[in-house]
Amino acid sequence: MTTMTDPPGQGFRLSQLIYDTRYRSMTIQVVAMILLMLLFSWLVSNTIHNLQNLGKDFDFGFLSQPSGYDINQRLIEYNSQSTHGRAALVGIINTVLVAFLGCALATVLGVIAGVLRLSSNWLVSRLMAVYVEGFRNVPLLLWIVLIFALMTESTPAPSAFRGEDPDSTMLFDVIAITNRGVYIPAIHFGTPLFTNGFFNWLLVLIVLGASIFGIQRLRHWATEKQEATGVRPTTWYFILGLLVIPTAILMVLMGAFWDIPSLQGFNFGGGIHLRNSLIALWLALSLYTGAFIAEIVRGGILAVSKGQTEAAYALGLRPGTTMNLVILPQAMRVIIPPLISQFLNLTKNSSLAIAVGYMDVRSTLGGITINQTGRELEGMLLLGLFYLVLSLLISGAMNIYNSSVKLKER
Amino acid sequence: MSETHAQTVAYVRDSMVEQREPPLSQSGAYKWIHENLLSSWVNVLLTIVSLWVIWVALSHVVPWAALGIWSADSLAQCREIRDEIYGAGASVACWAVIGERWNQLLFGFYPPELYWRPVLAFVVFLMAIAPVLFASLPRKMLWGSLLAPFVLFWLIWGGSAWMPVAVALGFVLGWAVLRFAGPAIGALGGLILAIVVPVLYWAFVAGPLAGGLAAAIPIGLEPVGSNDIGGFMLATIIGVSGIVLSLPLGIVLALGRQSDLFIINKCSVIFIEVIRGVPLIVWLFTASLLLNYFLPPGTNFDLMLRVIIMVTLFSSAYIAEVVRGGLAALPKGQYEAADALGLDYWKSMRLIILPQALKISIPGIVNTFIGLFKDTTLVVFIGLLDPIGLSNAIRASTEWNGIYWELFVFIGLCFFVFCFSMGRYSLFLEKKLRREHR
Known part of the structure; x- marks a missing residue:
């Protein structure tokens, strides 16, 4: 027996806590824990002390008190008599709105720029490199402020659209770009099924979703048929009909009509008014994040080795099928995780709305509400929690996705 | 086959043909x-x-x-000059705003007669950073880099010269304890003592010592408050401090997250995730609004220092994730080899693991630094005058109301130069450190 054993009969000595590796990790952790507890209790006692000195308490009751301020951009019912909680909700919805719009546009821009940067055309790839480097190396805040300044200072005032021979004309006669914002046509319902407009749109969305589900089934059926018989049935006119007809019937039933903005008095009326703050924030976030996404897409495509394409060709696959079945699934595995983290960054960066006065959750809950109620501690805590929960939700979903597409290794 | 072939060959060329130019369509432009x-x-x-x-x-x-106009006192005058030279309505830049507000954009409201101090500080900074960035420079210069932070602090904020000296003495003290007392009382005891002694020194001795020295031999510069510092100087100070401080903190956090020790591991994970989950603006507001709640009543310290602390904590969480990626990318054999050599945890990290992991994470680390430098613009929201804050102030002034392109182009270009060169440096470093032959 040559295995090493501890010298017998010595029992436990205090010095083992430091010098014996079996106990040392325990010692370190206990010491760290005690230090951490001390730090926390120090911070908490300070906070309690300070709150007492200021005559404040720790209470979230302010959320149910009337807010007393107005929010100019909102998607749900809200007025100055509504509660602070409702104001926070309006802010959250605004944050989610600009984040959603931004993610969509940024993905489109990023994919186009990323693919074009790999183009064999020298000029195009250089142009895209200029776009990517230009946006990546300049602070986002500068882009937001710049686009906002452009929107407010170099676009015509509504009065420029007046008269027989106006200085400015509307884009395609339906979109008005003015220094007070962009006016786009809206769809209204003449004979709605619900009094609340939101439910009408929900119904339209549900019908559209059902149509898309039907199309999925149809394509699945066609694929099965193809695998069984070798001939793929022609389905494109079914797909087109399924996509358009049910939604169109519903829209006609509800008496949908275009509400085109027009000059009324000193300003435009009708249609949807997109404020400059929203547009500047949206465009800047999308262009900035798009540059990062372009790099991710480029990296993802380059990460698929050339042998994969050649192998697919050797199997006799066409270029389109090769892309769909061989290249994209592999590139996606590389692209998706950093893409999601870019979406997360965009959502967090939407808090820069403060620069242009867009009423996101930081401006309502973390801005005006805090100033009016003097509850910095509670307000900032809720604000931080909102962003934290959002991030954790998204990164949790990302982890599930990651483990589902991960290469299965031994 | 070969015989028949041999018979059919009537003539074999016995001289080489001159090499010809490739056809025009296959060469050149x-x-x-x-x-x-x-x-x-x-x-x-x-x-x-x-x-x-x-x-x-x-x-x-x-x-x-x-065609931009370089000398004018206001936008109106700029437009007059333009109308005179190019005719009304011509689209011409008015660079005069940069010229007129140059000092402000660079230094904020730093006293004009003291501009030599930040300029000198910048030169010192460049000299200190050079040996860190480029290994070909003499290694002795690194001693200068160690001294530079104290010199820079003294040059920018001024005050008694003895304060930075007294603070620096604390580090010397710590080193001396580790070097001389360490062997006598064991490594761990030495390390603990090397931390405790300087802290006690800073808390109780450094202040009176500096005061006494200043009373005896008054050497000093005119003090300048943090409120007067602005523009690119502010962005650089916050950015550089954040970068220098967040790298070691980030590495420690990454090691904590990879650690087997349950409590340390969970603490690092919570810290990293909480910091990364919340936007920097919220942290900055926390620093400016809430810090007073968490500290003992009556403490009030510099807003700029708070911002530097927040920015450092923020980017250290991101660096921790990047370094963790590098640590995870190392083959397990490296860890096992280090263990097999009998190295303890810190030695194996310092000699085997971290050099390789950090090399892998260079692009990510530099990207985080670039992000940090760009994020310094966010301090405008808590009332510090960074370049964008100054540009807002200039645009609100009566002389330059209505100007925006020129200012934004200038600020954007400055940031671009900084960030782009950082990115290029990372490429250079990657190429230099690449070991595998391609």
Whole structure:
């Protein structure tokens, strides 16, 4: 027996806590824990002390008190008599709105720029490199402020659209770009099924979703048929009909009509008014994040080795099928995780709305509400929690996705 | 086969043919243009569209920038000069705003007669950073880099010269304890003592010592408050401090997250996730609004210092994630080899694991640094005058109301130069450290 054993009969000595590796990790952790507890209790006692000195308490009751301020951009019912909680909700919805719009546009821009940067055309790839480097190396805040300044200072005032021979004309006669914002046509319902407009749109969305589900089934059926018989049935006119007809019937039933903005008095009326703050924030976030996404897409495509394409060709696959079945699934595995983290960054960066006065959750809950109620501690805590929960939700979903597409290794 | 072939060959050439030029279509500019610009009709279309885009952009920007007016006192005067020279309505830049507000954009409201101090500080900074960035410079210069933070602090904020000296003495003290007392009382005891002694020294001795020395031998510069510091100087101070401080903190956090020790591991994970989950603006507001709640009543310290602390904590969480990626990318054999050599945890990290992991994470770390430097612009929201804050102030002034392109182009270009060169340096470093032969 040559295995090493501890010298017998010595029992436990205090010095083992430091010098014996079996106990040392325990010692370190206990010491760290005690230090951490001390730090926390120090911070908490300070906070309690300070709150007492200021005559404040720790209470979230302010959320149910009337807010007393107005929010100019909102998607749900809200007025100055509504509660602070409702104001926070309006802010959250605004944050989610600009984040959603931004993610969509940024993905489109990023994919186009990323693919074009790999183009064999020298000029195009250089142009895209200029776009990517230009946006990546300049602070986002500068882009937001710049686009906002452009929107407010170099676009015509509504009065420029007046008269027989106006200085400015509307884009395609339906979109008005003015220094007070962009006016786009809206769809209204003449004979709605619900009094609340939101439910009408929900119904339209549900019908559209059902149509898309039907199309999925149809394509699945066609694929099965193809695998069984070798001939793929022609389905494109079914797909087109399924996509358009049910939604169109519903829209006609509800008496949908275009509400085109027009000059009324000193300003435009009708249609949807997109404020400059929203547009500047949206465009800047999308262009900035798009540059990062372009790099991710480029990296993802380059990460698929050339042998994969050649192998697919050797199997006799066409270029389109090769892309769909061989290249994209592999590139996606590389692209998706950093893409999601870019979406997360965009959502967090939407808090820069403060620069242009867009009423996101930081401006309502973390801005005006805090100033009016003097509850910095509670307000900032809720604000931080909102962003934290959002991030954790998204990164949790990302982890599930990651483990589902991960290469299965031994 | 070969015999018949041999018979049919009537003549075998016995001299080499002169090497000829490749055909015109396969060489030079023609080939390049054909391959890169006109290889297919889609390519031709793309070339035409790109040429049009470039033409539109350049035909607007180049005359605007090149014909710009460089000397005027206000936008109105700028427009008068323009109307005189180019006729009314011409689109010309008014660079005069940069010239007139140059000092403000660079230094904020730093006293003008003391401008030499930040300029000198910048030179010192460049000299200190050079040996860190470029290994070909003499290694002795690193001693200067160690001293530089104290010199820089003294140059920028001024005050008694003895304060930085007294603070620096604390580090010397710590080193001396580790070096001389360490062998006598064991490594761990030495380390603990090397932390405790300087802390006690800073808390109780450094202040009176500096005061006493200042009373005895008064050497000092006129003190300048943090409120007067602004513009690119502010952005650089916050950015550089954040970068220098967040790297070690980030590495420690990454090691904590990889650690087997349950409590340390969970603490690191919670810290990293909480910091990363919340936008920097919220942290900055926390620093400016809430810090007073968490500290003992009556403590009030510099807003700029708070910002530097927050920015450091923020980017250290991101660096921790990047370094963790590098640690995870190392083959397990490296850890096992270090263990097999009998190295303890810190030695194996310092000698085997971290050099390789950090090399892998260089691009990510530099990207985080670039992000940090760009994020310094966010301090405008808590009332510090960074370049964007100053540009807002300039645009709100009566002289320059209505100007925006010129200022934004200037600020954007400055940031671009900083960030782009950081990115290039990371590429250079990657290339230099690449070991595998390709």
